[in-house]
Amino acid sequence: MWWRRTLPAVVALLAVSGLGLITVGLTAEPTRPPRPPADAPTRSRPAPDLAPLARAAPVRVQIPAIGVRAEIVAVGVDAAGVLEVPPLDKPTVAGWYRHGVSPGETGNAVLVGHVDSPAGPAVFFDLGRLRAGQEIQVTRADARVTTFTVDGVHAYPKDHFPSGLVYGPADAAGLRLITCGGPFDDATGNYVDNIVVFATRTA
Amino acid sequence: MKVSTALCSAALGVGLGTLLLPGAALADTVVSPATTPVGGTVVLTATTCNPKSGDVIFRVTGPNRDENVRSTTAAAGGGLSAELFTAGFTLGTYTVAATCGDGSSAGSATFTVTPIGGAPAGSGGDNRDGRDAGALAAGGTLLGTAAAGAVVLFRRRRPVSTVA
Incomplete structure (x- = not known):
């Protein structure tokens, strides 16, 4: 019968495929986030003549170029003074640093x-x-949509985080996006760098 | 670190004031650094106050604070200065307004109290231990199926025994 001839081949194929997948599973490299080029240019743009907005909490962020459309929750700092992030079980949510200004101010x-x-x-x-x-x-919570244009994207070691550039005062409405990047340190369970996006309000 | 400075009046106003009051000098207040992680120290300096006129009062106002800091310490570059320790400060931007010992305003400046360091915003991903659970599960399923097929093959090919 035909299956008597083909079954051994099917069994062998399944065994080889299974072993191959297990090998891949045991040696898989983690998916690592993209890193901005070290020489990424920073575009210095004159701030457009836009009247600053009143304070209103942001509720959603959209970044069409990388397919981001996310809800925003307010975050502060923990007991050690480190910036909080949304809980890991809500990885699709972004956090707004509520001790700073709101987008558009x-x-x-x-x-x-x-x-x-x-x-x-x-x-x-x-x-x-x-x-x-x-x-x-x-x-924003007041239903206004503010548009920011990216000036530059840079990676910084966490122990050389540019606090002044991120949190410091500015004459115009700006936006800073922060996430992790660079190599992952298994010993500490953290990425070594922070990725910071610098943007200026343009509409 | 960038130094934040705020002049007490516009350049024109200062110029007129200097003309009207020949003894008056350009007065300003400097806070250095302009941003500090919470718990850090900033130095407040009223650069043009005359130490001989008496103590300088720095009034610090911000998110959770309205306090006066008195200085009797002459600054190396002129004026008077005081250190301000920011432990317990709510994060945000604070204004420092200085008054010289003779009662004149020495202007104001701002500084920002920030979180400490960067943000812990990653966990290492879905296979940070070097194992892809999905591939392991699929491989195990295929191997199990192959084993079951081998058993079937083995039984079909085994010669039929006869009972004596």
């Missing part, structure tokens, strides 16, 4: 999001792919 508003979680890539996984000139839209 004069100053730099700060949004933070996970690069990945145990479930895989998270909301800001592709932040390192953003380039100068691409747009970010933030919807």
